[in-house]
Amino acid sequence: MNLARVVRKIAAFFARDFAIARGYRGALVLETLEALFGVATFYYLSRFVSSPELSSALPDGGNYFAFALVGFAFFDYLSVSLTAFDSSIEEARQNRTLEALLVTQTPLPVILAGSAVYPFTALALRTCIYFGWGVLLFDFTPRAANWPGAVAILLASVLAFAGLGIISASYAILFKRGNPAKWLVLGISGLVGGMMYPVSVLPGPLRFLARLIPVTYSLEGMRAALLAGAGWRELWPSIAALLIFAAILIPLSFLIFGWALRRTKITGTLTHI
Amino acid sequence: MISVITLVMPSPAISVEALEKYFPPAHSGWRALLQPIARLSERALAGISFLVQQGEAVAIVGPNGAGKSTLLRILATLILPTRGRAAISDCDVVRQPSGARRQFGYHTGGDEGFYTRLSARENLGFFAAMNNMSRAEARARITLTAERMGIAADLDRQVRTLSTGMTHRVGLARALLHKPAVLLLDEPTRSLDPLAAADFRRLLKDDLVRQHGTTLLFASHTLSEVADIADRVLLLEAGRVAAFDSPRGLCATTGATTLEGAITRLARLPSPVESPL
Numbered sequence: 001m002n003l004a005r006v007v008r009k010i011a012a013f014f015a016r017d018f019a020i021a022r023g024y025r026g027a028l029v030l031e032t033l034e035a036l037f038g039v040a041t042f043y044y045l046s047r048f049v050s051s052p053e054l055s056s057a058l059p060d061g062g063n064y065f066a067f068a069l070v071g072f073a074f075f076d077y078l079s080v081s082l083t084a085f086d087s088s089i090e091e092a093r094q095n096r097t098l099e100a101l102l103v104t105q106t107p108l109p110v111i112l113a114g115s116a117v118y119p120f121t122a123l124a125l126r127t128c129i130y131f132g133w134g135v136l137l138f139d140f141t142p143r144a145a146n147w148p149g150a151v152a153i154l155l156a157s158v159l160a161f162a163g164l165g166i167i168s169a170s171y172a173i174l175f176k177r178g179n180p181a182k183w184l185v186l187g188i189s190g191l192v193g194g195m196m197y198p199v200s201v202l203p204g205p206l207r208f209l210a211r212l213i214p215v216t217y218s219l220e221g222m223r224a225a226l227l228a229g230a231g232w233r234e235l236w237p238s239i240a241a242l243l244i245f246a247a248i249l250i251p252l253s254f255l256i257f258g259w260a261l262r263r264t265k266i267t268g269t270l271t272h273i
Numbered sequence: 274m275i276s277v278i279t280l281v282m283p284s285p286a287i288s289v290e291a292l293e294k295y296f297p298p299a300h301s302g303w304r305a306l307l308q309p310i311a312r313l314s315e316r317a318l319a320g321i322s323f324l325v326q327q328g329e330a331v332a333i334v335g336p337n338g339a340g341k342s343t344l345l346r347i348l349a350t351l352i353l354p355t356r357g358r359a360a361i362s363d364c365d366v367v368r369q370p371s372g373a374r375r376q377f378g379y380h381t382g383g384d385e386g387f388y389t390r391l392s393a394r395e396n397l398g399f400f401a402a403m404n405n406m407s408r409a410e411a412r413a414r415i416t417l418t419a420e421r422m423g424i425a426a427d428l429d430r431q432v433r434t435l436s437t438g439m440t441h442r443v444g445l446a447r448a449l450l451h452k453p454a455v456l457l458l459d460e461p462t463r464s465l466d467p468l469a470a471a472d473f474r475r476l477l478k479d480d481l482v483r484q485h486g487t488t489l490l491f492a493s494h495t496l497s498e499v500a501d502i503a504d505r506v507l508l509l510e511a512g513r514v515a516a517f518d519s520p521r522g523l524c525a526t527t528g529a530t531t532l533e534g535a536i537t538r539l540a541r542l543p544s545p546v547e548s549p550l
Binding site for chain 1: 297305308309311313346349352355371374375377379381385386388389391395398400403404405451
């Protein structure tokens with residue numbers, strides 16, 4: 001498939017979703033406020049739980065507020081990756097646009113990728129809002145941050161998470177609603193991935209489990225880049241681990257998705273609600 | 274002689290050969306988890322074959338469950354046949370689905386399938402991009418198609434504010450944007466009032482088929498519509514072709530004076546009044 005065409009189509013998806021979102025301007029204001037409440041909650045929680053023991057348990061000896069803020073903001077990338085693809089299918093089924101899309105000259109993988117662009121862009125904006133509130137009101141100062149390193153971690157994370165998202169979408173096209181795999185991945189990642197506390201405080205078996213999921217490497221790398229200003233050499237193990245996850249999960253997800261799509265075209269349930 | 278005929282005869286717009294389709298039975302509860310791998314035991318199409326020539330308007334009629342929508346959905350590459358072959362302008366719908374999608378436009382009778390908060394123009398622009406059209410090409414085609422469909426004045430209104438009839442026209446415009454040779458319509462006037470339906474039929478017959486030579490394959494339950502538009506009628510019954518002839522030919526075969534009477538006799542229904550198709 002012609003790459004320029006794919007890019008043009010993905011741009012058309014973005015324009016579509018942006019135009020729809022523009023119709024709900026109030027939502028942006030409310031989301032900005034919601035982010036403020038979230039950041040404030042972490043800030044006051046960090047003041048309550050601050051102790052020398054906790055500080056020594058945190059990587060790089062940082063403060064808990066910065067640790068939790070980065071964890072909270074970037075865990076969202078996993079949530080959005082797991083929901084963006086199947087939500088786009090679900091929404092298209094509900095508003096009956098899926099059938100209209102499927103008879104165009106755009107294959108379903110491009111439809112999926114295109115539908116995920118706006119949610120990820122909105123998420124990047126939300127992350128900026130989180131950090132903005134943190135910097136403005138709560139003394140969050142990522143002055144030493146290695147921003148290119150953080151972007152590299154972010155891109156590697158999105159690739160690794162996208163594989164999980166496409167597997168989740170395969171479930172959605174086969175079984176329509178309820179996605180236990182999605183909630184299992186989110187639940188395990190939330191428990192052992194290090195969103196709210198360092199992985200080092202977990203018991204041995206859970207620490208081992210944490211090494212088997214991509215979000216652990218994503219959060220470790222992101223904190224190292226943003227809070228400790230780690231260089232490329234220190235970031236490389238996290239980036240490499242995420243790329244290995246991506247190299248396994250993306251081809252696997254395409255295989256599963258291809259099978260699921262074919263089965264639903266055989267059973268005739270692709271557009272069923 | 275045969276080779277001369279082959280050279281002279283244009284290839285059919287739609288060809289269907291021994292097409293079969295089976296679905297799995299519908300399951301609920303835990304058994305629904307087995308649905309994707311369930312045995313295909315429910316027959317929808319039982320090896321049907323027919324050809325539609327270029328520029329022809331063919332109506333598919335038959336009782337509910339006869340296989341009309343299944344046939345259209347196979348041709349529209351939305352579902353896969355179990356056996357047999359179907360092609361649109363020589364593009365096999367299973368082996369060359371993207372080639373087939375270039376050749377047809379597909380529209381169903383509901384007024385759904387749009388982003389209702391976007392204008393008709395924005396919707397059409399989006400679907401034009403999905404059909405590989407450049408922005409400039411899409412702009413020109415949208416203007417032209419909107420004029421043909423009589424929706425030019427309403428292009429910048431949000432779809433949610435359009436009437437059902439208008440939304441239908443936008444749907445038809447969407448199906449025609451990429452200049453398909455074949456138009457597949459599933460009950461195109463299903464939710465239209467009688468006046469809007471008559472208007473829509475005129476548009477199909479006079480503009481699309483007569484003026485532009487578009488091949489039309491449409492499913493309908495409205496026999497007056499079929500008589501009005503169709504050159505030939507494909508009668509499906511329990512997934513089989515019960516008849517395939519011109520309305521006049523069907524009347525002659527059955528001895529009926531109207532298409533309604535002919536279809537009723539062929540489909541062995543009690544009467545057109547008591548049980549319309």
